[in-house]
Amino acid sequence: MATVEFRKLTKRYGTLEIVHGIDLAIHDGEFIVLVGPSGCGKSTTLRMLAGLEDISAGDILIDNRVVNEIEPRDRDIAMVFQDYALYPHMSVYENMAFSLRYRGVAKRDIDVRVRDAAAVLGLEPYLQRRPKQLSGGQRQRVAMGRAIVRKPQVFLFDEPLSNLDAKLRGSMRVEMKKLHQRLGVTTVYVTHDQVEAMTLADRVVVMNGGHIEQTGTPDEVYHAPASLFVAGFIGAPTMNLIPAQLTSGAMLKLAGGAAEAPLPADRKPAADDLTFGMRPEDVEVAEGETPAGRLDVPAQVEVVEPLGADTLVFTSVAGHPVAARVRPEVRPKPGENLKLRFNLDRMHLFDTATGRAIGAPQAHG
Structure with a gap:
């Protein structure tokens, strides 16, 4: 596990500034949700943390180490994407084991890690199936399992439930909350769905136009919104x-x-x-x-x-x-x-x- 910190983090595409010098400190083991409308800069911020986008200015620190110039594979993070990104020709077991094999982990250790993660996620009956034989929720669990087996310092989630139907999203939110309570790994989660933000987060970071409008617990952003934007975004209605x-x-x-x-x-x-x-x-x-x-x-x-x-x-x-x-x-x-x-x-x-x-x-x- 690790802390994560953004210091004046900025992203520009040419003259267009997408993220405007944001500051944020994420505690060890904390579940942080970045929430806001499309185009507010939340996914860009996550991709900079993952090393998938270059930083225009500022610093990102993971466990007090500046990682601006460090390759994604060397940041000790694991990312779960919206579209699952599973290999269709591989079984569930092979998908979960792939990154460990790539890193040269011993075969016996791989087997233990995959089966432990499968037990946590209820995937044991599906280890020999291909992704096309799974439901959307099961595929998302495989993607999560692939992240878990790496035992990273930080989990990153980029709108992982947006492709699921409403009922399945609700049940997966519960599963993700239980998973975090069990593993305690520092987690940064991006969503445009304020219900996900309120139910999952230890703290919610509300973003708007590349700025942080407010950071606080779900109760704080709901009962004491710092701005008209937060008041008009958080809550249903x-x-x-x-x-x-x-x-x-x-x-x-x-x-x-x-x-x-x-x-x-x-x-x-x-x-x-x-x-x-x-x-x-x-x-x-x-x-x-x-x-x-x-x-x-x-x-x-x-x-x-x-x-x-x-x-x-x-x-x-x-x-x-x-x-x-x-x-x-x-x-x-x-x-x-x-x-x-x-x-x-x-x-x-x-x-x-x-x-x-x-x-x-x-x-x-």
Whole structure:
């Protein structure tokens, strides 16, 4: 196992800069997930770590050793790709053993390592099969097994579950989490799927436009997003975001005059143009008198999605989309006018011009 560190890591293609001098320290044994939309620089960053892309500027350190000029095979890493990259003419056993044979590992040691990895991944019944005889999930396990047998210091995963169907992705996430808990190897994982990021990571690194927007635990990036981008990317549905103005009476006036809320004492925005944020689970359909610490806002129902355990209600508030995650028995009709109730203890505020968060919502109780 090893630490990994990026110091002002930069990637340019000609005059186009893809990764903009990022800094990141990854702890020994940590599972880090780089997440963000397509084109944000996450896969390029992983490929620089793997040695598959040249570094334009900055340094990469593995276990406190600068590896900028070190060949991929000498970095003591193992990478699992999106497309599995298995040899179709080889059996599962031969695919898993190939890199060890290439490195001159003794035949007896190869056999022990392959069979141990196959036992961990549930591949023992399939060792003599060819890749075409396996399901997508089984092929991905073979690709993981090929990485495990090398006993590297660092595992790298480049969107390994994106070719699987939704059900299989869910089960493979569980398997990968169990695998990391068992092996404890430092892992860097790239995905555009924020559900994968939240369920797998010790820490999530949210990337946008070649920059790191925020690094934190899944709880931190979800409950205390550092920017409008993170708030609008993390979560399903993502955070409700409504333009707001700060009035002269220190009140927060939502767009269209939908409602006004008192500004918390710990929030002192430097600008008047703000964005009000509220997670869907902190919104409910209003009933009865408005309790203290709540804000009722008129809305029109657009779509209702029953999910069994709960219901998603998608509405419009002064022309802005607002989603509420409510009890399963709550089923308003599309087109219905109602009031949504916001929990002001969970309010997020952002400076609209800079996109940065202002203060933080109160801790959940």
